Amino acid sequence: MVRFAHLADCHLGGWRQEELRKLNLESFTKVIDSCISEKVDFILISGDLFDSAYPSIEILKDSFAEFKKVKDARIPVYIIAGSHDFSASGKTFLDVLEKAGFCKNVENWEIDGEGRIKLKPTMHGDIAIYGYPGRKSGMEVEDLRKVYFDSIYAFTIFMVHSTIKDVVGTIPMDSIEKEKLPLANYYALGHIHKRFEARSRNSCWVYPGPTYPNNFQELVDLGCGSFQIVQVDRGGIETINLKVPSKEVIYVKVSIDNGFTATQQIITELDRINLKDKIVLLKLFGTLIQGKTGDIRFAEIEDFIIKKGAYVTLRSISSLKVNEEEFTTEISAEDSMENMEKIIQEEYSLSNPAEFNKYLPRLMNVLSLEKNEDERSAVFEERLVSELKTVLEMGRGF
Ligand SMILES: [Mn+2]
Numbered sequence: 001m002v003r004f005a006h007l008a009d010c011h012l013g014g015w016r017q018e019e020l021r022k023l024n025l026e027s028f029t030k031v032i033d034s035c036i037s038e039k040v041d042f043i044l045i046s047g048d049l050f051d052s053a054y055p056s057i058e059i060l061k062d063s064f065a066e067f068k069k070v071k072d073a074r075i076p077v078y079i080i081a082g083s084h085d086f087s088a089s090g091k092t093f094l095d096v097l098e099k100a101g102f103c104k105n106v107e108n109w110e111i112d113g114e115g116r117i118k119l120k121p122t123m124h125g126d127i128a129i130y131g132y133p134g135r136k137s138g139m140e141v142e143d144l145r146k147v148y149f150d151s152i153y154a155f156t157i158f159m160v161h162s163t164i165k166d167v168v169g170t171i172p173m174d175s176i177e178k179e180k181l182p183l184a185n186y187y188a189l190g191h192i193h194k195r196f197e198a199r200s201r202n203s204c205w206v207y208p209g210p211t212y213p214n215n216f217q218e219l220v221d222l223g224c225g226s227f228q229i230v231q232v233d234r235g236g237i238e239t240i241n242l243k244v245p246s247k248e249v250i251y252v253k254v255s256i257d258n259g260f261t262a263t264q265q266i267i268t269e270l271d272r273i274n275l276k277d278k279i280v281l282l283k284l285f286g287t288l289i290q291g292k293t294g295d296i297r298f299a300e301i302e303d304f305i306i307k308k309g310a311y312v313t314l315r316s317i318s319s320l321k322v323n324e325e326e327f328t329t330e331i332s333a334e335d336s337m338e339n340m341e342k343i344i345q346e347e348y349s350l351s352n353p354a355e356f357n358k359y360l361p362r363l364m365n366v367l368s369l370e371k372n373e374d375e376r377s378a379v380f381e382e383r384l385v386s387e388l389k390t391v392l393e394m395g396r397g398f
Pocket residue numbers: 009048082084191192
């Protein structure tokens with residue numbers, strides 16, 4: 001019998017807010033501590049251990065301390081790079097971790113005569129562990145179709161940092177059908193930040209979820225981090241997803257239509273809730289009929305939340321719309337930036353009067369569209385061009 005832990009998407013060093021960066025690291029520490037107390041035989045980390053290929057000294061110091069604990073407990077750690085801690089030069093801090101003897105990177109392959117990618121195993125007793133890293137923008141998906149290996153061992157694990165088709169649904173994202181991956185018993189997946197498990201008779205595909213949520217929406221959807229404990233014996237594979245307790249998340253949605261009175265309305269709603277030591281997520285939605293987002297006094301609202309004892313607060317106004325004379329603009333999170341752009345546009349239009357100026361605000365908006373992670377360039381271009389045509393009132397025939 002063997003028992004191992006499967007982690008992914010720790011994103012150590014992620015989050016701009018110090019309070020959340022701290023919870024992220026704390027969550028990772030809790031996972032490591034529970035791996036040690038559970039006496040697992042080994043630990044798999046399926047990519048994105050770090051949020052970037054070059055984490056800060058502070059983050060390195062803290063994470064090395066955790067790896068030292070695991071090493072002292074004599075638990076081997078097997079890793080692959082993810083899309084975040086991968087570097088095109090091939091040099092990352094994962095190499096430093098490995099050289100220090102804290103983990104083993106299991107990416108190991110050769111290109112055969114037909115251009116196919118033959119993976120070589122890292123053996124843990126009679127268990128074969130194969131690994132293929134992530135790349136920026138899902139570039140690994142094409143390569144994965146060429147990957148193969150020998151499935152001749154008692155138990156085979158394949159660590160992959162990529163997207164399988166079952167988890168994306170209809171979103172236009174590069175993904176691979178899980179059946180197209182070479183045959184393994186356990187697919188230790190990473191990259192998709194949600195908990196997912198699929199099974200066939202002899203195989204199991206698992207995304208354990210990130211060890212801590214990585215953005216506003218993940219805090220809403222996941223609430224906390226998680227990881228997987230996997231037990232293998234003659235009876236088969238048993239897996240359990242363990243959630244990592246952390247500070248409670250409170251999600252407050254407020255519908256507003258008046259920028260002038262919104263501040264008081266939001267504060268009144270927040271005043272009814274116990275915010276003590278909570279992560280307060282404030283989401284504003286609706287259409288502003290009077291006033292602008294710039295009229296909402298966010299500093300005052302945040303002061304109020306913190307004075308009520310909240311641990312940290314984040315806001316999202318991406319679903320808030322503003323009613324203006326000729327057009328409706330969707331406002332991004334950078335509200336003050338939007339306002340500045342608007343003032344500049346108005347000044348420009350006054351000194352350079354032209355019929356075309358009416359398109360400027362919406363053009364700015366469309367041109368700030370961002371490519372979704374893993375969205376194909378062609379799909380993104382098409383989306384961009386079609387939005388531009390709509391704004392410029394050009395028919396589909398162009
Ligand atoms: Mn990730």
